Every structure is written in C-alpha cells, then in structure tokens.
Amino acid sequence: MPSPILIVGGGLAGLFCALKLSPRPVTLLASAPIGQGASSAWAQGGVAAAMSEGDSPEKHTEDTVIAGAGTVDRQVVLDMAREASDRIHDLLAYGVPFDRDLEGRLLQSREAAHSERRIVRVKGDAAGKAIMEALVAAVHRTPSITLREGYTAEELIVENGRVGGVYARGKDGLLQAFPAAATVLATGGIGQLYRVTTNPPEARGLGLAIAAQVGAIIADAEFVQFHPTAIDIGRDPAPLATEALRGDGATLINSAGERFMLAIHPDAELAPRDIVARGVFAELAAGRGAYLDARAAIGPEFPHLFPTVYASCVSAGIDPVTTPIPVSPAEHYHMGGIATDARGQTSLPGLWAAGEVASTGVHGANRLASNSLLEAVVFAARIADDLKSNDEPAPVPPVHALSPASPSEPQLISRLRAVMQDHAGVIRDKQGLEEGLRQILALEKIAQNPTTRAMIATALLVLAGGLTRRESRGGHFRADFTAPDPAQASRSMTTLAQARRIAAAVTLA
Numbered sequence: 001m002p003s004p005i006l007i008v009g010g011g012l013a014g015l016f017c018a019l020k021l022s023p024r025p026v027t028l029l030a031s032a033p034i035g036q037g038a039s040s041a042w043a044q045g046g047v048a049a050a051m052s053e054g055d056s057p058e059k060h061t062e063d064t065v066i067a068g069a070g071t072v073d074r075q076v077v078l079d080m081a082r083e084a085s086d087r088i089h090d091l092l093a094y095g096v097p098f099d100r101d102l103e104g105r106l107l108q109s110r111e112a113a114h115s116e117r118r119i120v121r122v123k124g125d126a127a128g129k130a131i132m133e134a135l136v137a138a139v140h141r142t143p144s145i146t147l148r149e150g151y152t153a154e155e156l157i158v159e160n161g162r163v164g165g166v167y168a169r170g171k172d173g174l175l176q177a178f179p180a181a182a183t184v185l186a187t188g189g190i191g192q193l194y195r196v197t198t199n200p201p202e203a204r205g206l207g208l209a210i211a212a213q214v215g216a217i218i219a220d221a222e223f224v225q226f227h228p229t230a231i232d233i234g235r236d237p238a239p240l241a242t243e244a245l246r247g248d249g250a251t252l253i254n255s256a257g258e259r260f261m262l263a264i265h266p267d268a269e270l271a272p273r274d275i276v277a278r279g280v281f282a283e284l285a286a287g288r289g290a291y292l293d294a295r296a297a298i299g300p301e302f303p304h305l306f307p308t309v310y311a312s313c314v315s316a317g318i319d320p321v322t323t324p325i326p327v328s329p330a331e332h333y334h335m336g337g338i339a340t341d342a343r344g345q346t347s348l349p350g351l352w353a354a355g356e357v358a359s360t361g362v363h364g365a366n367r368l369a370s371n372s373l374l375e376a377v378v379f380a381a382r383i384a385d386d387l388k389s390n391d392e393p394a395p396v397p398p399v400h401a402l403s404p405a406s407p408s409e410p411q412l413i414s415r416l417r418a419v420m421q422d423h424a425g426v427i428r429d430k431q432g433l434e435e436g437l438r439q440i441l442a443l444e445k446i447a448q449n450p451t452t453r454a455m456i457a458t459a460l461l462v463l464a465g466g467l468t469r470r471e472s473r474g475g476h477f478r479a480d481f482t483a484p485d486p487a488q489a490s491r492s493m494t495t496l497a498q499a500r501r502i503a504a505a506v507t508l509a
Contacts, residue, residue: 004394005387006165006178008153008207009186012040012128013355013376015135017184019094020384023144029168029178031152031202035136039188039199039356040373043128045111045242046098046121047091047377048370049084052108055116057081064371067113067272068364069474070489071220076342076361080378087377088120095134098122110247111369112270119370124305125242131373151176153187153206154450156214156351157397163350164395166210169450173405177397182350182390184383185211185338186376189356190224191237192413193459194331195421198230198240204451205458207357211338212457212496217347219339219359220491221499222465225367225475226426228252228276229292230330231312238330239312241292243369246270248305249297252280253324255289274366274475277329281426284328291324329426333372335363335475336465339493344383350392354379361491365474409452412443416455419443424462429479433467437503457496464499465492467506 005021007014010030018026028034050060060081065072088106092098098120099107110117122130139145151168157179158164165180187207191199212218229245229252230238246252246269252261264279265271271279283290294302302321303310313320337359344352344360355376362375423436440463444456469492471485472478 004180005182005184005390006180007184007186008166008168009188009355009357010034010036010149011186011188011355011376012131012135012373013380014184014186015132015139016377017186017354017380017384018145019135019138019142020381021144021387022142024388025144025146027146027148027178027180028139029151029153029166030147030149033149034139034147035132039191039203040128040132040376042198042200042240043373045125045244045370046109046119046127047088047373048114048118048368049088049120049374050081050116050118051085051088051106051120052117055118057084059115060084060118063113063115064362064368065364067366067368069366070364070484071473071491072364073361079342080362080375083378083381084374087374087381090381091131091134091377094138096122096131097134099124109244111243112246112276113267113272113368119244121244123307125244125308128373148178152451153210154454156183156210157395158214159395161349162395163214163348165397169405179394179397181392181394182352182387184387185351185353185357186355186380187357189334190458190462191331193417193420193455193462194425195417196230196328197237197331198227199237199331201237204455206451206454207353208337208461209454209457211346211348211351211353212461213454214348215495215497216351217339217493217495218336218461219493220336220365220465221461221494222469222492223335223363223365223475224331224424224462225273225333225335226277226329227332228273228280228329229327231309231316232326232328233316233318238328239309241309241325241327242306243273245292245294245298245306245309250292250294251297252276252327253291253293254283255291272366273369274477277426278477280327281329290327292327293324294320295322295324333367335359335365335367336462340379342382343386344379345386352383352386354383365476406449409447409449412447412452413455416440416443416452416459420459420462424466427477427479428466430467433463434506436463437467437506441503441507460499460503461494461496464502465494467502468492
C-alpha cells in the first residue's frame with residue numbers, strides 16, 4: 001500500500017495535484033469547502049498559454065522576463081510556457097468550458113504586458129469560477145481522493161528534520177494530526193494581511209507561515225503585486241475589474257476625464273501592473289480620483305462580455321455601460337513564497353509547495369497577467385509526477401500537546417491589516433517599513449491565537465524583505481530608492497529567523 005500523500009489547500013493547485021496523482025491515494029485538507037475561499041475561483045482573466053498562430057513559448061517567456069523586472073528564472077519560465085498547451089488540454093479533459101470561436105478554436109485575448117493574444121478565458125471574465133467548478137466536480141468523482149474539509153493547518157509535523165504531515169484544527173476546535181509521507185502546501189496567498197485586497201478571507205499567508213516557522217527558506221517576500229483596478233466601492237474583499245477590460249480598450253481617466261497613463265508609460269493602460277498601480281495611486285493621492293472608462297471601447301456589450309464585473313458594478317449602483325468605474329489599487333498577488341525548485345520541492349525534506357504559497361522563480365518582481373493559473377497547474381502536475389515514485393514510510397506523529405482552540409482576535413488582525421496597508425503598500429520607504437516592523441512586533445507580544453501569530457510571521461517576512469531591498473523593482477517600490485540597482489537584480493532568499501533579527505535591530509535602534 002503506497003504511503004499517504006497529504007495536500008493542504010482546496011484551490012486550483014491543490015485540486016489539480018490531487019487529480020494528477022490519481023489513482024494514488026491522497027488526503028486533501030481544506031479550510032472551506034473545496035472551490036470556495038480559493039483565490040483561483042475569483043480569477044477573472046484566464047490562463048496564459050502560447051497556443052495561437054504566430055505566438056510561441058519563447059515569446060511568452062520574453063514577456064514574462066520583461067514584466068518580472070530582472071529577477072525571473074528564464075529557464076523555469078520557458079519550461080512552464082512549453083508545458084502550457086498540455087495543461088490547457090488537461091483542463092479541457094476535466095470539463096473546463098473555455099471560450100471557442102464558431103469553428104471550435106480556443107478564443108484568446110490579450111492582457112497587459114503580453115505581446116500576443118494568449119489568454120484562454122471563459123465567458124470573458126469567469127475563467128477562475130468555471131475552472132474551479134469543473135475541478136471540484138472531477139475531485140468528487142475521483143475515489144482516490146479523500147476530502148477533509150473544514151480543517152485549518154496550524155503546524156507542520158517535523159520528525160528528524162523531515163516534514164511528516166500537519167496538525168490542523170477542525171471547526172469543532174480540536175487539533176488533529178494528519179501524518180503523511182509527503183506533504184504538499186497549496187494554501188494560497190497573503191491578501192488578507194492588507195486592509196484593501198481582492199483576495200478571499202482564507203488568503204491569510206498561513207501556509208507560508210507554518211513552513212517558515214520550522215525553518216523553510218522563503219523567497220522574494222517583499223514582492224507584492226497590487227492590482228490597479230479594484231472596484232472602489234468600499235467592500236472587503238474588493239471586487240476586481242479584470243485587466244482584460246483594458247486589453248479590450250478600456251482607459252483610465254481621472255475626474256477631469258484625462259487619460260493619465262499616457263504620460264507615464266508608452267503602453268499607457270497596458271503597462272506592467274506595478275506601473276499602472278502607481279499611476280492610479282498617484283491620482284488618488286492627489287485627490288483627482290481614478291476611473292476605468294469602458295464606455296467607448298465596450299459600451300452596450302459590457303453585460304455580455306464581462307458579466308462578473310458588470311454584476312459587481314450594478315450592485316453598487318454603477319452602470320459601466322454609461323458611467324466610468326471608480327477604481328483603486330488593491331493587494332492582489334504575492335510573488336514571494338516558500339522557495340521551491342523546478343519540481344516544487346521546498347528546502348525541507350518531505351515538503352512540496354504549489355500555487356501562490358510557493359515562489360518558483362516564474363514571476364520575478366512582478367507577475368505577468370494570467371501566469372498564476374498556468375504556474376499553479378504546471379507545478380501541481382510536476383509535483384504529482386515527483387510524488388508518484390515517493391515510497392517514504394509515513395511517520396508516526398511526535399508527542400504533541402493538543403492545545404485547545406484560543407479565541408479569535410479580530411481586533412488584532414484589523415490592526416495588522418492597517419499596518420501592512422500603511423507601511424508595506426504600493427509605495428514604501430525606510431521610515432514606514434521600520435515603523436511597520438515595530439508595530440507588528442508589538443502585536444506579536446499580545447497575540448495568542450495561532451492564526452493571528454501566523455499572519456504576524458508572514459507580515460514580518462514581507463516588511464523585513466522590503467526594508468532589506470534598498471531599491472525599487474517590480475511590485476516593490478521605495479520612495480527613498482526610486483531606481484532599480486543592478487547589484488540587487490536577483491531573487492532574495494531568507495528565513496523567519498533572519499527576518500526576526502532584522503526586526504529586532506529596528507526596535508533596538
């Protein structure tokens with residue numbers, strides 16, 4: 001009987017890995033019902049894949065390298081781009097209804113910083129939802145997958161230096177051991193560390209934290225992507241106005257009707273996301289407002305072409321057919337994460353990672369639009385291949401004091417989110433990052449709940465990474481070091497212990 005494999009996370013990477021492992025037995029833990037609470041389900045753009053005439057994996061790679069601002073691993077991206085077509089056909093086989101033309105060919109759109117139309121979509125802006133619905137159905141009909149929903153991982157089991165599963169708390173408040181010979185973290189991103197985010201409530205950086213807490217190497221923690229066009233209607237999470245709108249000609253204007261991106265970048269609204277986010281941020285900071293104007297480019301076709309965005313607007317009393325949409329930057333994606341190799345293996349034996357919780361070298365300092373879903377399925381498939389030959393014995397969990405559930409700490413989490421928004425946001429500087437570290441350490445002294453403490457650990461990594469990188473590059477922009485430094489054109493690798501030393505030095509200064 002093969003030794004057990006444990007996958008933690010019910011989003012795209014977790015489900016795809018479980019399906020690709022079939023018929024190998026897998027236990028899949030998810031904090032919410034699978035498909036719900038996953039950022040994948042909220043993705044509007046689609047999956048980037050060089051499949052159209054005139055496009056190529058090499059072109060896709062070049063666009064990714066340019067957007068990644070000097071820290072992308074070119075070979076990793078090229079290999080990913082070459083696997084894209086196979087993974088799209090996997091998704092089609094699982095029942096994903098990608099848009100097609102009248103002759104049955106896949107329709108592909110263009111998004112910011114892509115040189116070709118290579119985004120495979122579903123109903124314009126519903127790719128994530130449709131992909132997840134198809135994979136959830138496939139998981140439910142796959143007998144080799146055992147679902148354990150309602151469990152939040154709090155700690156990795158480590159025995160003799162090897163990860164051997166997780167301790168996870170169920171909705172009954174009890175902590176339970178899930179031993180495994182191989183553990184895959186696919187727990188998503190860190191959006192809920194910020195007051196304004198497009199990410200679901202489950203995106204709290206917990207997977208990154210529990211790996212960091214036992215010594216895993218963390219890569220590129222400082223690189224956080226802010227989507228420039230979250231719909232600014234005061235909701236948490238903020239609904240998203242997909243980049244595909246700008247790909248189809250929508251423009252960004254201020255309250256005076258001026259297209260402010262024309263003066264900022266030659267590609268205007270289709271510039272890389274970090275540049276557009278800073279442009280929107282500057283208009284808001286100056287009191288001029290920022291709006292996405294689709295009236296001329298899309299107009300009456302808006303409800304049909306972008307139904308998800310249309311519904312969000314109409315629910316707030318905005319008709320995007322006739323009215324510009326108010327927008328603001330919002331935390332959208334974390335390029336950093338648990339460092340992995342090209343097979344998804346982390347620095348800890350027995351532990352793999354895929355999706356947003358991982359940092360593979362694909363995204364560099366700034367993720368290219370719609371590369372995230374592609375990365376998730378490519379690396380999930382590679383991990384499955386890696387694990388099919390895994391025959392390590394399942395460990396016996398060490399003696400562990402099963403702590404009772406501690407009360408949630410919503411006020412502390414609210415304070416943490418405000419600190420990160422104010423001091424590790426679109427624009428940063430030394431003074432703000434140091435103040436953020438001081439405030440996060442103060443919160444840690446009074447935090448008791450494991451979730452709060454995990455969020456604090458991840459926040460420390462982001463703040464310390466931002467303070468250490470004394471330049472501006474990609475999603476990391478420092479007002480006191482506004483230019484990129486060629487000497488820093490490389491990925492950052494750190495540990496939680498190193499981040500704590502940086503934070504401690506700040507408090508002693």
